[in-house]
Amino acid sequence: MLTAAHSSSPALSRRGFLRAGVLTTGALAFGGTLAGCLRDTHGVDGEEPEVLTRGELATLTAVADRVIIAHEGTPTAREARTARRIDRELTFNEGQLVGDVRAALAMIEYGPYLDLHLRPFTRLDAAAQDAYLQRCAESSWTLRRNAFSGLRFLCLFFYYTDDRTWRSIGYGGTMVDRKLPEAANAREVLDQPRARA
Amino acid sequence: MILEYGDVTSDRREQVDVIIIGSGCGGATVAKELAAAGRSVLILERGGYYTTARGDFDQRADDMLARIDGGRGLDTTTNGQIGLLYGNCVGGASVHYWADSWRIPADRCERYAELGVEGHADADLAPHYARIERDLNIHPAPREYYNRMNELFDVGAARLGWQVEPVPQARKGCIKSGHCYQGCAFDAKQSQLVTHIPAAIGAGARLFADCRVDAITTDAGGHANGVHASFIDRRTGKPMGHTLTASSRCVVLAAGGYGSPVVWLRSKLPNGSGQVGRNLYCNPTPYLHAIFPDKVEQWWNIPTATGTMDFRLPRYDGSRYVEGGYLLHPNQLQPELLAVTLPGFGVEHRRVMDLLPRLGGAVSWIDDEVPGDITLDRHGRPVYRYEIRGVDVLKIRDAMKKQALLLLAAGATEVIAPDPTGTRIRDEREIAIFDTLDIASGAILFGAPHPAGTLRMGTDPRTSVIRSNHEAHEVPGLFVADPSAFPLPPSVDPSLGIMAWSYVAAHAVQQHLG
Numbered sequence: 001m002l003t004a005a006h007s008s009s010p011a012l013s014r015r016g017f018l019r020a021g022v023l024t025t026g027a028l029a030f031g032g033t034l035a036g037c038l039r040d041t042h043g044v045d046g047e048e049p050e051v052l053t054r055g056e057l058a059t060l061t062a063v064a065d066r067v068i069i070a071h072e073g074t075p076t077a078r079e080a081r082t083a084r085r086i087d088r089e090l091t092f093n094e095g096q097l098v099g100d101v102r103a104a105l106a107m108i109e110y111g112p113y114l115d116l117h118l119r120p121f122t123r124l125d126a127a128a129q130d131a132y133l134q135r136c137a138e139s140s141w142t143l144r145r146n147a148f149s150g151l152r153f154l155c156l157f158f159y160y161t162d163d164r165t166w167r168s169i170g171y172g173g174t175m176v177d178r179k180l181p182e183a184a185n186a187r188e189v190l191d192q193p194r195a196r197a
Numbered sequence: 198m199i200l201e202y203g204d205v206t207s208d209r210r211e212q213v214d215v216i217i218i219g220s221g222c223g224g225a226t227v228a229k230e231l232a233a234a235g236r237s238v239l240i241l242e243r244g245g246y247y248t249t250a251r252g253d254f255d256q257r258a259d260d261m262l263a264r265i266d267g268g269r270g271l272d273t274t275t276n277g278q279i280g281l282l283y284g285n286c287v288g289g290a291s292v293h294y295w296a297d298s299w300r301i302p303a304d305r306c307e308r309y310a311e312l313g314v315e316g317h318a319d320a321d322l323a324p325h326y327a328r329i330e331r332d333l334n335i336h337p338a339p340r341e342y343y344n345r346m347n348e349l350f351d352v353g354a355a356r357l358g359w360q361v362e363p364v365p366q367a368r369k370g371c372i373k374s375g376h377c378y379q380g381c382a383f384d385a386k387q388s389q390l391v392t393h394i395p396a397a398i399g400a401g402a403r404l405f406a407d408c409r410v411d412a413i414t415t416d417a418g419g420h421a422n423g424v425h426a427s428f429i430d431r432r433t434g435k436p437m438g439h440t441l442t443a444s445s446r447c448v449v450l451a452a453g454g455y456g457s458p459v460v461w462l463r464s465k466l467p468n469g470s471g472q473v474g475r476n477l478y479c480n481p482t483p484y485l486h487a488i489f490p491d492k493v494e495q496w497w498n499i500p501t502a503t504g505t506m507d508f509r510l511p512r513y514d515g516s517r518y519v520e521g522g523y524l525l526h527p528n529q530l531q532p533e534l535l536a537v538t539l540p541g542f543g544v545e546h547r548r549v550m551d552l553l554p555r556l557g558g559a560v561s562w563i564d565d566e567v568p569g570d571i572t573l574d575r576h577g578r579p580v581y582r583y584e585i586r587g588v589d590v591l592k593i594r595d596a597m598k599k600q601a602l603l604l605l606a607a608g609a610t611e612v613i614a615p616d617p618t619g620t621r622i623r624d625e626r627e628i629a630i631f632d633t634l635d636i637a638s639g640a641i642l643f644g645a646p647h648p649a650g651t652l653r654m655g656t657d658p659r660t661s662v663i664r665s666n667h668e669a670h671e672v673p674g675l676f677v678a679d680p681s682a683f684p685l686p687p688s689v690d691p692s693l694g695i696m697a698w699s700y701v702a703a704h705a706v707q708q709h710l711g
Contacts, residue, residue: 068547071547093268095272096580097268145617158259165532178255179251181253
């Protein structure tokens with residue numbers, strides 16, 4: 001017979017995870033506002049997001065800049081429009097991803113205040129950003145670590161699906177021609193009008 | 198007849214003998230059996246219909262995860278520890294699987310029997326296996342289909358004294374193009390898309406793609422009698438405004454281990470046992486990478502032509518875990534998925550990516566014992582709670598040790614763990630580092646391709662959801678034909694087992710219809 005030993009009781013619920021994330025990021029955002037650093041007025045490189053705010057896209061762009069170091073002759077994360085592709089992908093998501101990405105971006109952007117920096121992530125210099133992200137990656141605080149690992153995943157995945165990156169890493173590519181899906185997140189379609197639900 | 202979102206211009210009403218929700222290994226198998234028996238069958242698939250003839254399978258991860266993967270490849274458990282790998286297309290997860298095709302081991306069938314499963318013994322399933330193996334051309338992989346990583350795997354295993362064996366493959370005319378997870382661009386992988394679905398359609402079944410079941414309906418007596426569904430605009434992933442109302446004499450739920458309990462819960466069907474969505478097993482999958490002196494180019498040819506079963510069963514000394522409880526195989530990832538499973542960021546990450554052609558890897562499929570669960574949030578969206586814990590932590594650590602030993606024995610100069618610090622080892626004397634490696638949420642991302650248990654089978658309606666004839670204890674006329682029926686994971690790739698169980702389910706539906 002099936003017994004209680006075969007039943008489940010995982011420790012961390014989505015609700016608990018998000019509640020903690022919302023409270024924390026809310027407090028951090030409040031701190032950022034007080035510091036005059038909550039910016040949502042300027043886009044990055046002329047990119048206009050569809051799901052994220054401009055400020056969130058700026059944070060995501062800054063994270064991608066540090067996660068991805070391009071070789072000479074290959075596109076940078078910005079040239080590959082990595083952050084904007086992630087934003088496009090979010091338009092198709094019907095689950096929790098959008099909320100999780102938003103919470104993660106707030107965590108990363110305002111997290112430096114917890115480390116006694118006086119600036120948000122996007123206003124740190126590159127070395128300080130790297131040091132901060134490494135602390136996030138190794139943090140014993142699960143929320144902070146998850147925030148970075150989730151954004152890191154998205155940045156790397158979308159950057160290395162740009163076929164202009166392949167030659168430099170020794171990948172010969174696919175054996176068949178490309179055909180974009182109806183709901184594409186490719187760089188080539190970002191400036192085209194998108195079907196509306 | 199296959200209907201797609203572009204064909205839908207108005208609401209539809211249908212009346213059939215059987216509605217089948219899902220078109221993967223379970224749904225497609227039941228559909229072709231019932232259609233061949235002359236039943237009117239309507240298959241409803243949430244995802245799209247894609248074919249090589251149209252050039253849909255372009256081998257690119259960004260395009261193909263968007264086409265064929267549930268959550269477009271980005272769903273995770275609530276704690277972010279596990280990436281959920283499941284299908285969302287005609288053919289289901291069989292479109293992205295690696296074509297590994299094992300019979301459920303006899304010892305696991307016996308364990309199922311101990312848990313109250315009847316009529317699914319190894320001997321009961323044998324004729325179904327034989328038929329499926331013939332129809333899907335399942336055969337051991339010949340040597341010419343061993344890529345360099347497979348060859349290295351065998352070298353390492355031989356040096357360690359581990360037995361290896363060719364992994365049975367459901368393939369026909371494979372041209373060694375690799376990229377199997379992105380769906381076969383040459384129709385060589387014998388997925389449901391190119392086998393049981395055409396057989397079902399040929400026998401008269403109809404299939405509506407891009408059709409999301411919102412609720413299974415029941416009559417006044419609680420008997421399943423149809424569905425309400427919404428057609429999805431593939432361009433947006435959102436409902437297009439047209440609905441389907443279908444009535445039937447019975448319903449087969451085959452939306453997969455991650456999907457079927459969600460349909461059940463959304464339908465607000467009875468759940469007196471409280472077991473719907475519980476007991477989520479998923480075969481969490483740790484990856485290890487290694488640097489070899491020469492080119493490996495792991496993305497070509499068959500991912501797992503070879504492997505070892507030496508560690509499939511866990512060994513205990515009394516109640517103390519010793520080792521095992523997983524399959525150990527070569528790994529195959531394309532650059533973008535390699536990138537996300539490699540450690541670090543910035544310059545450090547780039548340095549490893551520069552070694553890409555020389556990167557090999559091994560993967561383990563953990564036969565997990567400590568389950569999670571699936572519930573709905575207040576918006577009706579699925580919530581996947583799963584945390585690697587208990588003995589499964591020990592299994593993961595042991596599996597990573599074995600993977601590292603094998604990669605070093607195969608000639609790797611360095612083994613790279615995917616933890617935040619990018620732990621590396623160069624010598625087997627460093628292997629103990631895996632006893633303390635940080636594997637908690639956010640440190641390492643595990644894959645989870647094989648859900649099971651969420652609508653488990655058993656005799657007792659207080660502790661199980663469906664009977665041994667696959668019919669729900671509490672919902673007459675509702676049958677389950679997918680891995681959510683397994684009370685425990687099958688300890689091997691489940692696809693062949695799902696199909697064999699679905700033959701049993703199809704027979705039970707036939708009896709129900711009279």
